[in-house]
Amino acid sequence: MPNLNKIVEINVNQHRKLTSSSQGSSKSKSKSKTPKRKGPMDVYVTPNPESVVKNRKDQAKGKQIKIDANDPYKKEIRARALQRFARWMYDDGIPFNAVNYESFGPMIEAIDQYGPGMKPPTYHEVRVTQLKKEVKHTEDLMKNHKEDCAKYGCSIMADGWTDKRGRTLINFLVNCPRGTMFVESVDASSYSKDGQKLFELLDKFVEKVGKENVVQVITDSAAANVLAGRFLEAKYEHLYWTPCAAHCLDLMLEDIFKIPRLKKTFERGIAVHGYIYNRPTLLNMMRRFTNLKNLIKPAKTRFAAAFLTLSRMHQQKNNLRKMVTSEDWTSSKW
Numbered sequence: 001m002p003n004l005n006k007i008v009e010i011n012v013n014q015h016r017k018l019t020s021s022s023q024g025s026s027k028s029k030s031k032s033k034t035p036k037r038k039g040p041m042d043v044y045v046t047p048n049p050e051s052v053v054k055n056r057k058d059q060a061k062g063k064q065i066k067i068d069a070n071d072p073y074k075k076e077i078r079a080r081a082l083q084r085f086a087r088w089m090y091d092d093g094i095p096f097n098a099v100n101y102e103s104f105g106p107m108i109e110a111i112d113q114y115g116p117g118m119k120p121p122t123y124h125e126v127r128v129t130q131l132k133k134e135v136k137h138t139e140d141l142m143k144n145h146k147e148d149c150a151k152y153g154c155s156i157m158a159d160g161w162t163d164k165r166g167r168t169l170i171n172f173l174v175n176c177p178r179g180t181m182f183v184e185s186v187d188a189s190s191y192s193k194d195g196q197k198l199f200e201l202l203d204k205f206v207e208k209v210g211k212e213n214v215v216q217v218i219t220d221s222a223a224a225n226v227l228a229g230r231f232l233e234a235k236y237e238h239l240y241w242t243p244c245a246a247h248c249l250d251l252m253l254e255d256i257f258k259i260p261r262l263k264k265t266f267e268r269g270i271a272v273h274g275y276i277y278n279r280p281t282l283l284n285m286m287r288r289f290t291n292l293k294n295l296i297k298p299a300k301t302r303f304a305a306a307f308l309t310l311s312r313m314h315q316q317k318n319n320l321r322k323m324v325t326s327e328d329w330t331s332s333k334w
Helices: 002-033 049-060 072-092 096-100 104-114 123-141 143-152 195-209 223-235 245-256 260-277 280-289 302-315 317-324
Strands: 154-162 168-176 179-187 214-219 240-243
Touching: 096 104, 123 143, 143 154, 143 168, 154 195, 168 195, 179 195, 195 214, 195 223, 214 223, 223 240, 240 245, 245 302, 260 280, 260 302, 280 317, 302 317
Parallel strands: 154 214, 214 240
Antiparallel strands: 154 168, 168 179
8 A cells, every 4th residue: 555655646746747847838838829018119119111021022032932831820820811811902903913012011011010900991091191191201202302403403294195084184294313203283174275374384383393493394296385385485594395205206107107108008007907806706816827916016106006016017927928828717707
């Protein structure tokens, strides 16, 4: 019996040791998984999200980014977050390349620094409160541009265009050695053909930027803009009106198409292009012969697009000839 009592006592002591050690380890594990409480000082010592993302990119150069394979908890949490974020993008139709924006990484980092329980932004916050703050932030960013305008001079650029509703809009931008800065967009539908009204509009922006800072004003060479430019040069002796180079090139290309021989070539090319692209079956046939190459390339100006279309047709000349001499073509209803 004494030996039995001793054995029981040893087993009890070992059980107590194991229990205390397991409780200690479980407490340490629970402490490690419990999120750290944050206090008032965290607002001032938390690193800037942009700096964190930049340092992370610098460290990751030449290295493959890996999730800790020994921490299935993190992998599961990240997978859940990715699923929710991607689903939000799909629901709202957000372009996939939005995740490549420089502002995307710092946004994710800022949310991570807040931790669990962050309240999502409200409609009013993103539409009013934060928008006003962002406008102020943008104005602060433009201070260096304004300083360069005063130091080196600048150009005012008026870019006119027509939107889907048929309105004539003019975007005003200021260019200086530091870069181009957007100023304002104006609806000029009611006076886009009035030289005097356009002069008054341009004059307003010259005064707004600072007449002593403006070296030239750039517009397209429409008749009303030419007249407005002459009025500006008459009022400000140091200022020059300059026609837009892209618009001048577009008008030159338009005049080239007025040459009878080139006009006929252009009309034939456009007819062939329209015949193919208005018939999906024929378009698919063409793509088989051109290795999925299209006959048109996007361009910033209308007549440049026409030239590029003819150029692409010339590049694909042999493939197009193969198509119209093939059995597919001769046996088709086209």
